[in-house]
Amino acid sequence: MLIMRNLKTTAGGVSFENPLILASGILDENGYTIKRILEEGSGGAVTKSIGMEERDGYMPPVVVEHENYIINAMGLPNPGIENFGEEIKIARTAGKPIIGSIYAADPEGFLNLAEKMVDYGVQAIELNLSCPHVKGFGTEVGSDPVLVKEIVKTLKGSIDIPIWSKLSPNVTSIVDIGRAASDSDGIVLINTVRAMAIDIYARKPVLKNTYGGMSGSSIKPVGIRMVYEIKKELGLNIIGVGGIESAEDAIEYIMAGASAVQIGTAVWKYGRNIFSTINSGISKFMEDNGYENISKMTGVAVQ
Template sequence: MNSTPLRTEIGGITLENPLMLASGILDENGYTMARILREGAAAVVTKSIGLDERTGYMPPVVFPGDGYLLNAIGLTNPGIDSFGDEIRVAKEAGKPVIGSIFGKDAEEFLRVALKMESYGVAGIELNLSCPHVKGFGSEIGSDPALVEEIVGELKRKLKVPVFAKLSPNVTDIVAIAKAASASDGLVLINTVRGIAIDIFARKPVLTNGYGGLSGRAIKPIGVRLVHEVKKETGHAIIGVGGIYTASDVMEYIMAGADAVQLGTVLMDRGKSVFREIAAELGTLLEKLGEGSIRNLVGVAVS
């Protein structure tokens, strides 16, 4: 019997279990990230950091609904030069910290990435998919040529693995995935663009109007895109989108994910969700008669 049935690996980073913290949830403050790692997450991905400090949008920046969460935070971040302390504190937990970054072009991505790497992160995740800020995120991530240039440039200049987080808000995600094929892994998916209107105020609730939809509602979309990209590219994948239970994790893994990220579930189950789902995963693995979660990666992809 395998003594580490939940252990997995992505881009050369060994994870004690497949559960990582998704970018954008409880990952602005190093103390919070350290606590989440101590609560059982195998790794954390930071909030997306850019070149300059940004305050983001005025609240409401979130709108929780039935089975989903809409958010438009607005890439709030302190600027890469001020983020070293948070990485240092997060790393006190002794587990991998992956730095998420955004930029407007390959040159800016590279500047931020090099600085992030110098803080001692285990890997870099490229936010090519933020759905609600003009000039960043999915505006870049929907252009295959630009994606290829950014990923290529970073892979040439960085020592740590590079992961590309892609948007579901595109017509052909396989084309974007192929453009990011130089990456050490694809992160699928970011939030789905959406809106909520308050019918009494007769206005959108989010200050930005449009936001990104996450939570249980998007899980079938995420699993489908992981499955489709795995089938078409065979690339290493981190699955994310609406994971609430161990069985959700297993769906992503069978669709082709080597690891997964949890985000919105923390709103409902708190930080202890990592430890709980890891335990549930162990039980589920036994029920499925498998000694290692690695044996199940992509089994549902024909």
């Protein structure tokens, strides 16, 4: 029988029993599904990104599926912050960290949402500065270093729990944006890569919204590069995300500089037990290669 190594880690100011966290947007709009995933071995969970008002999202088709990636343009459907307290209450009964993801257009909007999330009892706030397909939010906010700095400063000055900034890969210089967000307790890299697909028989874009965000194993090399670059240039505390499907993928992110990783599309593709499978694989790798803990592996590949 495999003896589980010490998988504990502290990432972005939050302690986790293992380095795997459910990513925002996948089975995390509902308290019971979050709880179930935490019970199946995830060390923590990020909620769906929540805004001030309830949003229906876009009309279908909202997803393009491919063997190695999916492209989604959901349009940030969510119940709105006032309706989300009950879901967090249910999710918290699993006894593991819940990170509240929020989106807004300006610092005041983010602050109002963060204060509500604090009242609901989350352990950290994840600022979605990076949704690639919703006008006025996401990348439009997250590609402006002055606005990013202002948002982070406003939240750090008023909120007592850790603040994570989730950045977009759809920018010219990730280091410039990372620097603007450097007062955050954790930098989350990466959100989806702006993409599209065309139906050649219908001769038109597949997604109703035309453009979407690509996730899944195809984006992993982009995520690894950005985690590495931010670790090397700025030395910040990082949570890696993008295309993780196996223990080897998670270890690659950790060696590039991540203290923990998030998993999204692979939960959709392979099911909830992916967390225990990846945890066992990481543990075996640590045993075979003499790593005592996650922090000893974090950033070892950075030169």
